[in-house]
Amino acid sequence: MEMNIYAYKCKKCGHVQYPYRTICRNCHKNEHNEFDIVPLPKSGKLLTYTNLYTLPPDFEVVTLGLGIVELEDGNKITGQLNIDKPKIGMKVKGKVEVVRRDEYNEYMGMIFYPA
């Protein structure tokens, strides 16, 4: 089954937020966990990016591509990039894959490729 990154849709006002907040940023009226969990879209356009050369521990690559993507529904997400020559405004498509591994865990997140 295809994996997703999930956003939180307020049951009071319908606003979709990512990442999670206990209180809806739009209406401030929800009760605890009063959200529908909805998958974020995976297509969007690259808003900005960087290649990181001084890497955190756990990363065994020379540079790490990171970017902010504006998704089709207007939500934005930070993710890793697997793109040779990124360009602001280019169309990208995400896949949920392992983005970080440490001694104990693997962390799943969005990696973007050219669309």
Add this chain to the structure above:
Amino acid sequence: MREVYVAGIGITSFTRLEYPLIEIAAYPALMALRDSSLDKIDHLYVANMGAGRLNHQTGLASAVVDNLSLTPAGADGIENGPASGASAIKQGFLAVASGMHDVVMVIGAEKMREVNNLEATEFVATLTHPLAEYIYGVTLPSLAGMFTRLYMEKYGVTSRHLAMVAVKNHANAMLNPFAHLHEPITIEGILDSPEAATNNPFVADPLRFFDCCPVSDGAACLILTSAEVARKCGRPMVRLAGVGQATDTHAVHDRKDPTELLAVREAARQSFAMAKLKPTDVNVAELHDAFTILEIAESEEVGFFPKGQGHIALEKGLTKLGGQLPINTSGGLKAKGHPVGATGVGQAHEIVQQLRGEADKRQVKNAKIGFTCNFGGFGNNVVCLTFVREN
């Protein structure tokens, strides 16, 4: 509210310091006590970000108040990321302004060089959103890199403008005996020469090595008092006239326009409103240039220059020593150094020196109004202070 004055100041060099953190914190406090001729305080605030993690030391304020033989004065620790320093000054301001205390000491102290640069960067990266940023390998330099690229695209800022900030602040630091980097640089050397690619490599493109602040140890101290106590201390009367603070989303991507630093804008607005002053009244400012782009962006958001015009003001030399509004006369975080929890207090120290007319070779002539912007996270918690020289 009562008026609040700075009656004493002290600072260490921002560099690698071999003393234990408690003594690093105590040294500028001793200087500030001597500067003010006070030997007792009502309360101590200690700003620090990493002692628990980097130095195996918790409860720093309790340790420092005893080391200074100032017990039984009350003591609180303040951790608010890289804005800890100005946050602690704000607490001190409130304590004196409210009438609860007459003499409050504020120390900012950090010892980051206990660990290597990568570990220090990783420690600071714990500021980022744990699920939406940190897991991807996002660090503060990566957020700054993405911010810079978007800024360049939108406003025409170039690598040359960024290098101009670095060159200016390194030059200012040459005149500051407490600065971390005493290393004059040129645009030629860090951008145009054949060696530039090796001596100024990318950190998070388009940001290069010389666009990023060093990792420093250091501490600074301010003693805040009522007007009555300050007059007795006999130092030039510098009033903390405006305090503002605002926050923004934890994850940077969550902002409507990620090139806007709304918390900077709002904190500055509050600070100027309280002081009943305008950005154009300011004679000297310390802005939080952890990355060169931030000096440009903050100079716009606090209201010194219109949005998108900060790099033009820089180009014209307006922000140099001798210019219309010198920025980061201390060398800034870029060259004075960035011991995270101490930085906000260090910025205030520079402004008080300037307003007292004690800044020596980097003195801004007739400086009467000074301003600081201390920027936490990637702009998610910002404190701005306005200082006024009286009489």
